[in-house]
Amino acid sequence: MSDATAHDSHDHGHGGALPGTIGHVTSVGTLVKVFLTLVCLTLATIAVARMDFGRLNVVGALVIASIKGSIVALWFMHLRYDKRFNFFILFGSIIFLVWMVSYILFDTKMYQHDMETYRHGKTIDGKPKPE
Amino acid sequence: MAGGVVEKPAGYGAPGAVPNYLNHVAGIKSWLITLDHKRIGIMYLAAVTFALLLGGFFVLLLRTELLQSGGVLFKNNEYYNKFFTLHGAVMVFMFIIPGIPASLGNFILPMQLGAKDLALPRLNLMSLYLYWIGAVMFVLVLVFGGLDTGWTLYPPYSLDRDTSIPLLLALSAVFILGFSSILTGLNFIVTMHRLRPVGMTMYDMPLFLWALYATALIQVLATPVIGLTLGLSAVEHIGHIGIFLPQYGGDPVLYQHFFWFYSHPAVYIMILPAMGVQSELIATFSRKHVFGYKAIAWSSIAIAAIGFVVWGHHMFVAGQSPTAGIIFSFITFFVAIPSAIKVFNWVATLYKGSIELKTPMLYGLAFMYLFGVGGLTGLFLAAIGNNVHLHDTYFVIAHFHMVMVGSTLNAFFGGVHYWWPKITGRMYNEKLAVIACILVFIGFNLAFMPQFVAGTRGMPRRYANYVDEFTIFHQLSTIGAYILGAGVLLQVVYFIASLKNGKKAPKNPWGAATLEWQADSPPDFHNFTKPPIVMAAYDFENWEYDPNTGGYELRKEVVEAGHSLATVHN
Amino acid sequence: MHFDTLHNQFQSGKLGMWLFLGQEVLFFAALFTAYSVYRGNHTDMFHYGQYFLDWRMGGANTIVLLFSSMTAAWSVRCAQLEQRKGLLITIAITWACAATFMIIKYFEYSHKIHIGAIWGEHFHIHSFDELPLPLQEKLSHIPVPEGKTQIEAVNDYLGKGGLGLGTFFAVYFCMTGLHGIHVLVGMGLYIWLFVRAWRGRYNRKYYSSVDNIALYWHIVDLIWIFLFPLLYLIG
Ligand SMILES: [Cu+2]
Numbered sequence: 001m002s003d004a005t006a007h008d009s010h011d012h013g014h015g016g017a018l019p020g021t022i023g024h025v026t027s028v029g030t031l032v033k034v035f036l037t038l039v040c041l042t043l044a045t046i047a048v049a050r051m052d053f054g055r056l057n058v059v060g061a062l063v064i065a066s067i068k069g070s071i072v073a074l075w076f077m078h079l080r081y082d083k084r085f086n087f088f089i090l091f092g093s094i095i096f097l098v099w100m101v102s103y104i105l106f107d108t109k110m111y112q113h114d115m116e117t118y119r120h121g122k123t124i125d126g127k128p129k130p131e
Numbered sequence: 132m133a134g135g136v137v138e139k140p141a142g143y144g145a146p147g148a149v150p151n152y153l154n155h156v157a158g159i160k161s162w163l164i165t166l167d168h169k170r171i172g173i174m175y176l177a178a179v180t181f182a183l184l185l186g187g188f189f190v191l192l193l194r195t196e197l198l199q200s201g202g203v204l205f206k207n208n209e210y211y212n213k214f215f216t217l218h219g220a221v222m223v224f225m226f227i228i229p230g231i232p233a234s235l236g237n238f239i240l241p242m243q244l245g246a247k248d249l250a251l252p253r254l255n256l257m258s259l260y261l262y263w264i265g266a267v268m269f270v271l272v273l274v275f276g277g278l279d280t281g282w283t284l285y286p287p288y289s290l291d292r293d294t295s296i297p298l299l300l301a302l303s304a305v306f307i308l309g310f311s312s313i314l315t316g317l318n319f320i321v322t323m324h325r326l327r328p329v330g331m332t333m334y335d336m337p338l339f340l341w342a343l344y345a346t347a348l349i350q351v352l353a354t355p356v357i358g359l360t361l362g363l364s365a366v367e368h369i370g371h372i373g374i375f376l377p378q379y380g381g382d383p384v385l386y387q388h389f390f391w392f393y394s395h396p397a398v399y400i401m402i403l404p405a406m407g408v409q410s411e412l413i414a415t416f417s418r419k420h421v422f423g424y425k426a427i428a429w430s431s432i433a434i435a436a437i438g439f440v441v442w443g444h445h446m447f448v449a450g451q452s453p454t455a456g457i458i459f460s461f462i463t464f465f466v467a468i469p470s471a472i473k474v475f476n477w478v479a480t481l482y483k484g485s486i487e488l489k490t491p492m493l494y495g496l497a498f499m500y501l502f503g504v505g506g507l508t509g510l511f512l513a514a515i516g517n518n519v520h521l522h523d524t525y526f527v528i529a530h531f532h533m534v535m536v537g538s539t540l541n542a543f544f545g546g547v548h549y550w551w552p553k554i555t556g557r558m559y560n561e562k563l564a565v566i567a568c569i570l571v572f573i574g575f576n577l578a579f580m581p582q583f584v585a586g587t588r589g590m591p592r593r594y595a596n597y598v599d600e601f602t603i604f605h606q607l608s609t610i611g612a613y614i615l616g617a618g619v620l621l622q623v624v625y626f627i628a629s630l631k632n633g634k635k636a637p638k639n640p641w642g643a644a645t646l647e648w649q650a651d652s653p654p655d656f657h658n659f660t661k662p663p664i665v666m667a668a669y670d671f672e673n674w675e676y677d678p679n680t681g682g683y684e685l686r687k688e689v690v691e692a693g694h695s696l697a698t699v700h701n
Numbered sequence: 702m703h704f705d706t707l708h709n710q711f712q713s714g715k716l717g718m719w720l721f722l723g724q725e726v727l728f729f730a731a732l733f734t735a736y737s738v739y740r741g742n743h744t745d746m747f748h749y750g751q752y753f754l755d756w757r758m759g760g761a762n763t764i765v766l767l768f769s770s771m772t773a774a775w776s777v778r779c780a781q782l783e784q785r786k787g788l789l790i791t792i793a794i795t796w797a798c799a800a801t802f803m804i805i806k807y808f809e810y811s812h813k814i815h816i817g818a819i820w821g822e823h824f825h826i827h828s829f830d831e832l833p834l835p836l837q838e839k840l841s842h843i844p845v846p847e848g849k850t851q852i853e854a855v856n857d858y859l860g861k862g863g864l865g866l867g868t869f870f871a872v873y874f875c876m877t878g879l880h881g882i883h884v885l886v887g888m889g890l891y892i893w894l895f896v897r898a899w900r901g902r903y904n905r906k907y908y909s910s911v912d913n914i915a916l917y918w919h920i921v922d923l924i925w926i927f928l929f930p931l932l933y934l935i936g
Contacts, residue, residue: 018783021905022711023912025781026774035771042763042929046756049934061930068926076774077919083712085324086719093723096352096439097730103455104388105737107443110452111384112742250704250713317720325704325713351720355728363731363875372871373821374735380821380865385738389731 024081034075041068151556151653166252169654171259172238173554176547178262179234182225183540183619189218191616194578194609200597211595212279217272219282220301224308225266227539228397231404232350233262233315235546236343238554240319242647242654243337245663246326251318258318261311268304272297281593283390284361286375286383290368298368302361309354309361312400316350319343330665337645337668338414338427342407345431349396349403349438357393360386384450391442399438401535403431405498405542406473412495412545413477415643417484420669423476430469437466447518456515463513470506474499489641490564494545497572498538505533508583523593525604526586529579537575544571544622551626552640556653557633563625570618577611637682642674649685666695707906718913722920725883729924732876736931739868749859750869751936752836753818755809759933762805763925769798770922773915780898780908788898788911795918796891799884806881813870820874824860824867828852876928883921890914 045064049057074080079087122128152169162170192214196204205211237255241248249255272278278297280289289298323336323344333341364386366372373379375386414421421427443451443459451459477499486492508530512518521527552558582590585604590597597605639648647654649663664685666673673695674683689695704710740747772794779787813819816831826832829852832840845854859866894914897903903911 018781018905021781022708022908023777023781026778028775028778031771031774031778035767038767038770039764042760042767045930045934046760049756049930057935061935062927065927065930069923072770072919072923072926076770076922077916078777083716086716089719089723090726093352093726097726097733099440100356100392100727100730101734101737103443104385104392104734105741107388107452107455108382108385108738108742110454111450114450114452251717254717313724317717317724320720321713321717324716325709351724352727355724356731359728359731359879363735366875367821370820371822372875373865373868374871374875380861380868381871382738385735389734392731 024078026075026078030075034071038068038071041071149651150655151651152656152658153556153653155656164256166248166256167656168237168241168248168252168255169554169658171255172234172236174259175229175237175262176234176554178266179226179230180623182221182266183230184623186218186222186226187616187619189214189221191612193218194612196595197597197605198609200599200602202595205595208595209279212593213277215593216278216281217269220278220305221269222535223282223397223401224305225262225269227401227535228312229262229308229315230401230539231408231543231546232319232343232346232400233258233312235408235543235550236319236339236404237315239550239647240322240340240343241326242553242650242658243340243645243668244322244326244331245328245646245659245665246322247657247659249318250321250325254314254318258311258314261307261314265304265306265308265311268300268307272300272304275300283394284364285390286364286367286381286386287377290364290376291378292368295368299365302365302368306358306361309358312350313354316347316354319347320351328663328665334425334428335665335667338410338421338424338431339404339407339645341428342403342410342431345435346400346403346407348432349400349435353393353396353400353439356389357397360389360393363389384446387446387449387451388442391445392439395442395445396435396438398531398534399434401539403434405539406431408542408546408549409477409495409498410473411643411645412491412498412542412549413480414669415549415641415671416487416489416492416495417480418487418642418671419480419484420671421476422479422482423472424669426472427476430472433469434466437462437469441466444513444518447515448522460513460515460518464510466513467506467510470502474503474506487641490559490561490568491545491549491641493565493568494541494548497568498541498545501533501537501541501575505530505537508533521586523591524586525582525590525592528592529582529586532579532582537579541571541575544568547626549641550647551629552636553647553650553652553654555630555633556636556651557629558636558640559629559633560625563621567618567621567625570614570621574611574614574616574618578608578615579611581605581607581611634681637677637680639674639683640681642671642676642683644669644671644673648683664689664693664695670695711907711909711912714909714913715916718916722916725920725924729876729879732872732879733927736872736876739872743865743868746864746866746869748936749836749864750866750873751933752833752839753813753870754873754933756933758805758809759929762802763929765798765802765805766922766925769795769802770919772798773918777908777912777915780903780911781905783903783905785898785901788903789895792891792895792898796888796895799888799891802884803881803888806877810874818866818870820871821867822861824856824870826852826856826859829855873932876932880921880924880928883924887914887918887921890917 041064045061045068048060048064053060073090079090117123117126152167162174165171192204193211196202196211202208202211205214237249275296276294278301280298284301292298323333323340327333327336363374367375367381371379373381375381375383377383410421410427441459441463443455444463447456447460508526512521512527512530548559548564581604585601585608588601590601590604636652638650638652640652641648644666645668646663646665650659666689673686673689675686676682677684704713772791776788776791776795779785779791817823817825817827829837829840832855840855840858843854843858845851849857857863861867891914894910897910
């Protein structure tokens with residue numbers, strides 16, 4: 001954990017920062033380059049999605065989206081130059097999101113069959129549905 | 132500036148009075164726009180106490196109804212359903228979740244850090260206002276006819292109905308209260324990261340703060356899920372969109388997944404701060420450095436983390452798949468490990484300590500027993516085979532009341548007694564306090580022990596009626612509830628009386644070593660008139676008893692050297 | 702002021718904002734879960750639902766948001782360098798992009814509502830000709846039972862009791878709707894920021910609001926980065 005009062009900013013010289021500026025200054029070149037990369041990735045994801053890879057389409061789309069998201073987080077949101085704890089907050093919340101999505105998806109997939117059986121008039125152990 | 136408008140200490144109260152945060156400005160307006168964490172903490176304390184009394188009133192009605200099979204109070208069972216719903220909702224969302232963190236935490240957290248305020252005072256005031264709005268909406272639920280869904284608001288029953296207003300009010304109220312809770316947690320984390328004084332590492336923080344930190348993590352990460360779930364519920368109710376309601380293609384089990392993804396971690400929002408208070412009480416009144424500091428600290432974080440991965444144990448019979456049930460059952464047992472680590476360390480702290488049986492300590496000791504029972508019965512329920520048998524019986528009711536009321540309410544009482552002299556500058560009547568504590572303890576056990584038995588014999592929860600063989604359990608339980616209620620009322624009486632007639636409190640009546648005790652009682656508006664001497668939380672040897680004030684004073688050597696006597700601890 | 706340095710105050714605000722963003726991620730988590738659950742268990746529902754969404758509109762909106770994210774990051778730079786004019790311009794562009802996003806969204810929504818491609822029990826396509834062309838082709842062969850019109854048969858096939866597209870559109874409208882609300886909030890924040898910047902409130906040591914609102918704006922963009930392929934592209 002960080003020391004509360006330590007002066008933990010680095011006054012990076014680049015980007016023409018004025019003396020005493022708080023935080024990291026991103027250069028215009030970087031901003032534009034990041035934007036163009038993101039546009040290229042968007043076009044790529046559209047192109048990939050228009051081809052049929054079956055189930056791999058989902059994987060491809062998610063991988064590209066994750067790359068784009070990471071780029072936004074690292075450069076636009078300054079996480080590259082920021083305190084590591086801020087990174088952990090984002091990372092941690094995403095972990096919890098993934099855990100929630102995957103576990104609930106897993107469970108619903110497991111009980112889908114029971115629901116179908118029930119819909120067709122039978123209980124899970126094969127007896128007729130009580131009315 | 133984040134510090135906001137600093138109220139100028141303009142007209143001090145009575146001439147000659149020592150200026151403090153209560154009298155430096157006066158008038159209702161000065162309270163309503165205050166950014167002072169102490170005043171906000173007090174307003175929270177008043178509000179949650181009101182919620183406790185309201186929820187308690189509801190449950191006394193319920194218990195009275197259950198004195199005899201067939202009922203003695205309500206004209207029809209609909210009233211019973213509405214009152215148990217409101218009892219649950221008010222107690223959970225208005226009392227027990229904000230209870231300790233928002234009231235005691237708000238007041239004590241910055242002081243234990245030696246800071247002037249929370250890091251984001253405006254946000255703190257905003258979260259108080261959100262709380263009030265949510266609370267008013269809950270009261271409106273009652274005005275508009277009440278709600279009979281149970282506090283869990285399960286669809287399809289809750290969402291597929293003709294009357295909208297009470298339902299939508301309740302959904303929005305919980306949504307708003309949730310955001311109040313998120314903002315409080317967020318503020319606490321920022322404060323603990325950024326406002327620790329030089330020389331205080333995370334490992335020098337009092338364990339109460341570690342507990343609040345773990346709580347805050349859950350508040351920030353879990354609460355949004357329930358917010359959105361209730362938002363979706365409202366949309367489903369109005370628009371029949373087919374996400375939760377099966378008749379439109381939705382899946383009601385999905386609601387339960389979402390609901391418990393928050394509401395299980397929320398159980399730890401309720402219990403963790405109580406464990407934090409407990410650590411303070413046990414250490415202070417044993418006058419001994421708390422045993423296994425790091426173990427207690429990290430077990431809070433561990434409980435918070437495990438809390439996120441066990442929610443399915445509420446859904447064993449809800450249509451969740453058996454595979455998921457088995458996994459959830461298995462993981463649930465792991466919660467017992469960090470909990471047991473805490474209890475073990477508290478007991479070890481007592482060992483060879485010089486124990487002083489002041490009222491807060493009595494609550495502390497009661498906590499260990501009640502939490503022991505509550506926690507161990509939780510293990511019975513975690514076992515999936517057992518759970519199917521005991522599901523939705525009074526056994527479950529007794530279990531979670533043991534944890535939530537037995538432990539959290541108990542620790543809340545302990546904490547209020549412990550910090551009351553600091554908050555108000557007055558001592559309460561110790562004799563009455565001991566009597567109240569005994570009443571609460573007896574009442575509590577009498578109310579819930581019979582419910583364990585009734586539950587194992589098949590008494591289902593939420594029923595307005597029962598077969599005759601359960602009569603004795605219900606009657607004992609009702610008598611217990613009355614005694615508990617009497618204990619709580621007695622507390623209210625002597626606390627209010629102490630404001631007028633109480634003895635003036637010394638700076639440090641208990642000889643506790645955390646920083647807030649270096650401030651005056653009640654504290655100055657800026658908390659500390661001179662910067663506190665930063666020292667580790669449990670170095671009790673720095674304080675000595677002063678018979679003139681009736682409290683403890685810092686030893687001269689400590690004041691002169693400006694640091695703790697113990698150069699090394701742990 | 703109760704912080705010892707401006708720097709500490711800045712970092713506190715920022716940490717608070719990051720925690721809020723973490724909260725935002727989990728705020729959307731339930732919707733992502735609902736999406737996965739219905740998509741994972743009812744692949745056809747999503748396959749057919751996708752025909753109603755126009756990837757060109759979604760793609761255009763993606764580019765618009767990415768651009769606004771760049772200008773938002775640029776506004777932070779301007780504040781750090783005390784370029785008042787640049788700050789005002791970048792804020793204005795960011796706002797304009799957000800407005801563009803909402804206008805495109807408006808056209809998408811109104812078209813769907815117009816043809817009846819909406820949520821839950823209200824899903825009911827009004828006429829066969831209004832279906833998207835590829836879908837018309839696909840559905841032109843479905844058997845029409847005795848005594849029913851073609852559009853009735855189509856609604857039986859797509860709607861309740863059939864593929865359940867009502868739930869698809871519930872997921873679609875909830876996800877994009879909640880995201881849209883965030884965009885609107887962001888627009889409000891940027892108006893407030895513009896006024897404060899106009900009054901010259903920010904300098905290289907005090908620009909917390911610019912930074913934090915930009916962070917918020919980026920997370921709105923980040924969520925859209927995932928919504929776009931999930932809803933518009935993978936069928
Ligand atoms: Cu649980």
